[in-house]
Amino acid sequence: MADNNNIPNNNNNGDNKEKGSTEPLLKKHYYENCPGCKVDRAKQTTPGPPVKHFFNIWVITFCSSLPIASLFPYLYFMVRDFGIAKTEVDISSYAGYVGSAFMFGRGLTSIPWGIVADRYGRKPVAILGILAVIVFNTLFGLSTSFWMAILSRFLLGALNGLLGPIKAYAVEIVREEYQAIAISTVSAAWGVGLVVGPALGGYLAQPAEKYPHIFSKGSFFDKFPYALPSLIISVFALAVLVSCMRLPETLHKHNDSSESHQDMEASDNRNIGEIVQKDENLLLNWPLMSSIIAYSVFALYNIAYQEVFSLWAVSPQKLGGLNFTTDDVGNVLSISGFAMLLYQLFVYPVVEKAYGPIRLSRISGVITIPLLQSYPFIALFSGFVLHLLITSASVLNFCLSQTIITGMLLLQNKAVEQHQRGAANGIAMIGMSIFKAIGPAGGGAILAWSQKRLDVSFLPGDDGDDALAN
Secondary structure, rough: HHHHHHHHHHHHHEEEEEOOOOHHHHHHOOOOOOHHHHHHHHHHHOOOOOOHHHHHHHHHHHHHHHHHHEEEEEEEEHHHOOOOOOOOOHHHHHHHHHHHHHHHHHHHHHHHHHHHHHEEEEEHHHHHHHHHHHHHHHHHOOOOOHHHHHHHHHHHHHHOHHHHHHHHHHHOOOOOHHHHHHHHHHHHHHHHHHHHHHHHHHHHHOOHHHHOOOOOOOOOOHHHHOHHHHHHHHHHHHHHHHHOOOOOOOOOOOOOOOOHHHHHHHHOOOOOOOOOOOOOHHHOOOOHHHHHHHHHHHHHHHHHHHHHHHHHHOOOHOOOOOOHHHHHHHHHHHHHHHHHHHHHHHHHHHHHHHHHHHHHHHHHHHHHHHHHHHHHEEEEEHHHHHHHHHHHHHHHHHHHHHHHHHHHHHHHOOOOOHHHHHHHHHHHHHHHHHHHHHHHHHHHHHHHHHHOOEEEEEEEOOOHHHHHOO
């Protein structure tokens, strides 16, 4: 009897110990008027996949990324129409300055936008960013001079600080088991936007020349031949702006950071490495800074590729280009975007679980090197074979790029706690923006310089200018 009586007591003691060991993680103190606490409570009560949140993240990120590269297919012709370039080979240099203006503006304001997001919330920054797309992207499409184009792109970049906060938002709005998918959603939407945007620019620029039965000579879109793609993007952004009004805020707005909330943040970060101290200097956080450095360096290559590819593709064959039309560029980018979306949704989550983000990023970076070296040889072909090879190379390049970007974004947001994610992503954005500001200007200048020296075997020499003149 004594033994039987002791059995329940031992079980109770074990249960009490078990409850005591898990109680700090299970009992969380929620504040009634705190939007972040409302989101956390909702996450606890809805364990299923947050499809609605994934959709919101995807649409907002996609909208913000559309105008970034939409100009590249027609930028060559736009700069040519401005009449600022003295020779044909100088067009690429001026196009590089226009392409860099956006990233230069964003680099100046990324950290301030991150601080605003940490202090006032992710939602206000998202709304202001979408509003900037509506206004300044429209003005860019209506540009009638080189400096108007430069200014509108600069202000679009400076006032659209959405990318950093939306990455923090993606991690905070979902449960821990869905955070990798949320970050993948951000990078997928961003990548698709960087492909769909140029596709829209390629198909819709100069509509009076391409579709004269719809847009007649002397019409509005004949006077402003590059306004249509910008207006389409701005109308879409207006619809997204309306939907943003119902977006839930994830920032905790209360002074008392409860112990239970800190335990929750600590639990989220254990999967990636050491728990970050509350008031740690982000610049001394090596897991964060190492991923930002890799992310920024890769961003230089990524934006330079996007601009140089479009400029190179539409350049005449006498300058080493493919002599593609804007429709041809749009076809290549459309197929690449669709393939990348399928890869991001169905292939990447599987391989990421098997190999991890770091190993995948390394493999993708190594494969990218010989892939880029193949482009000059692909240009030697013509007709269907040329289109097939350049499209295949573009698809592979975009998939590899998204693998690296997704991995770096996941590492960055896992390396810090919630109250520092906005500032951390701001640092990442300023690093990326600085490198991306160099990319278009540097890539355009190098392309223009190389087109002047087509017959020069190596540096230095001036035979290329004579050959071009002949």
